[in-house]
Amino acid sequence: MKLINFIRDWSEVWALLIPLIIILVFKPAKKQLRPVILYVFAGFILNFLATFMVEYYYLMPSWTYTDGYVNNNILYNLHSFVRVLFLGWYIISVRQYKFPFLLKTLLIFYLVFVITNFTFYESPFILSTRLYAAESITLLVICLFYFFRSMQDESDINWLKHPSFLIAAGISLYEVITFFIFLFFYPLHQKDISFAAVTMRIYTITFVVFCILLALALYKSRKKSNLSGVTG
Amino acid sequence: MGTTGTDIRYLVIIGIAVMLLLFTSFLLALIFNQRKKLKYQQSMEKLREQQQNQLIEAAVRSEETERHRIAETLHDEVGAILSSAKLHLLGIKSDILDERDQQLHEKGRELLNEVIQKVRGISHNLHSNILKEFGLNEAIRHFIRKIAQGTVLHATTALDDNYKTENPDNDISIYRMVQELVNNILKYANATEFIVSSTHRGNELDMVIFHNGDGLTQEQFEELRYQKEGLGLKNIQNRIILLKGSIHFTSGSEGYRINIHIPVKSNQP
Structure with missing residues (x-):
């Protein structure tokens, strides 16, 4: 039971450890994957710190506490921001879109929203459901464009076998599920705490699936040796 | 509410x-x-x-x-x-x-x-009279005997007599490839010994040309077949494509080996 609890409590850390190991062991070859690699590193550090703060709250200095509890919300907000920035950057850069400025403008709008929200409306020390909703909308629109372009694409590339497909599918799956979970995060915790706990478990499972898809995409991009011989 | x-x-x-x-x-x-x-x-x-x-x-x-x-x-x-x-x-x-x-x-x-x-x-x-009249094996034997005649070259053949011609056109291509490869060995490899052998299993024919000279590696073959001077190698490649076969150049301590793999199922209806 203790082990199960440990696995569950650290799930956000070990899930990101899967793509991290793939990066360190197989060294994905493509330069294009740099944003994804950066996201994995940044996400791992942020999630590790967030989980460590909760698990070892008694070691934390007093300024990390709010209302008697250790407050790691800023790390989750930062993770959400990093996810949009790096994964959005990756999906936009992987395809030659007809209107790239539309997607870049979307990212700029997101940045403006984040700055405005945390300057005038919300404290970065509370878990921002607005930020999560904005993350979902931004990444879903970018992924939607990716899927549309893949359908229109006339080139020889089989997008189903391309690493970017796994990443876009992972992001989309993660965002479609977490959008409603975080949109109703506070009302659910106030009015139906048992269902809120269920949604958090769903969120954890979705995050693990998302990390596995990232790992698969990174594994697919590893360097491959050339075969010799001439065949007719 | x-x-x-x-x-x-x-x-x-x-x-x-x-x-x-x-x-x-x-x-x-x-x-x-x-x-x-x-x-x-x-x-x-x-x-x-x-x-x-x-x-x-x-x-x-x-x-x-x-x-x-x-x-x-x-x-x-x-x-x-x-x-x-x-x-x-x-x-x-x-x-x-x-x-x-x-x-x-x-x-x-x-x-x-x-x-x-x-x-x-x-x-x-x-x-290709001999080829048409006596088959691939006899044509190769005759060719090898003729080129080794009056030279210090020690040339031998170990061909599988179970092989029977399925498609005469394919045999001409195989024979021409062997001819081209052996001529190349004589011209450039400075070999003193070479063996042409074949194994026929099911619908597959595997030919091996082994020699103790300075042969080609797979990389060299890949490089040369795209050059103008490599016309012979280009022809070999074309015939390999035509026969839907494969060719591999390998080297070891004893010498160089050329493996040709050809599916020999009849193309005729």
Whole structure:
């Protein structure tokens, strides 16, 4: 039971450890994957710190506490921001879109929203459901464009076998599920705490699936040796 | 009236379900689209391959026809003229000639004999009579015996006699490849020994040419076959494509090895 609890409590850390190991062991070859690699590193550090703060709250200095509890919300907000920035950057850069400025403008709008929200409306020390909703909308629109372009694409590339497909599918799956979970995060915790706990478990499972898809995409991009011989 | 916990629960469940449905629809649409595209590309690729094979086949056939034409011209016309010249030369009464003219007459006869032999050799080389009459194995044996004759080269053959001709056109291609590779070995490898062997299993023929000289590596072959001077290697490659086979160049401590793998199932209906 203790082990199960440990696995569950650290799930956000070990899930990101899967793509991290793939990066360190197989060294994905493509330069294009740099944003994804950066996201994995940044996400791992942020999630590790967030989980460590909760698990070892008694070691934390007093300024990390709010209302008697250790407050790691800023790390989750930062993770959400990093996810949009790096994964959005990756999906936009992987395809030659007809209107790239539309997607870049979307990212700029997101940045403006984040700055405005945390300057005038919300404290970065509370878990921002607005930020999560904005993350979902931004990444879903970018992924939607990716899927549309893949359908229109006339080139020889089989997008189903391309690493970017796994990443876009992972992001989309993660965002479609977490959008409603975080949109109703506070009302659910106030009015139906048992269902809120269920949604958090769903969120954890979705995050693990998302990390596995990232790992698969990174594994697919590893360097491959050339075969010799001439065949007719 | 405020929102209850149950209302929010339904909202979350329905929201996630609808979003998942939309996501799945998009994914399915993309999968179907990509499969359709892949199918189309495969059919295009097949068509391209067919066209390439037809072109190669036409090139190989025209080369073979040209070889026959040259061989026949050499044999029937040049050979006949040379034989006639020899007859005329033999008609000269050498006993009335002085010693110097007798020597010149003798030298002329020798040279003429040599030319006739050479022309006959070239003509036979270009023609595939033995191949047609006695099959691939006998043609290779004959070719190897002929090139090793009068040289210090130790050439042997170990050919599988279970092999029976399924498609004579394929045999010509195999024979020409062996000819080209062996000629290359003689010209460039400085080998003192080589073995041509074959194994026939089911519908597959595996030929191995082993020699102890300085041979080609796979990388060198890949590089040379795209160069203008590598016309022979390009021809080998074309014939390999035509036969849907494969060729591999390997080297070891004892020497160099060329492995040719050919599916020999009959192409004839």
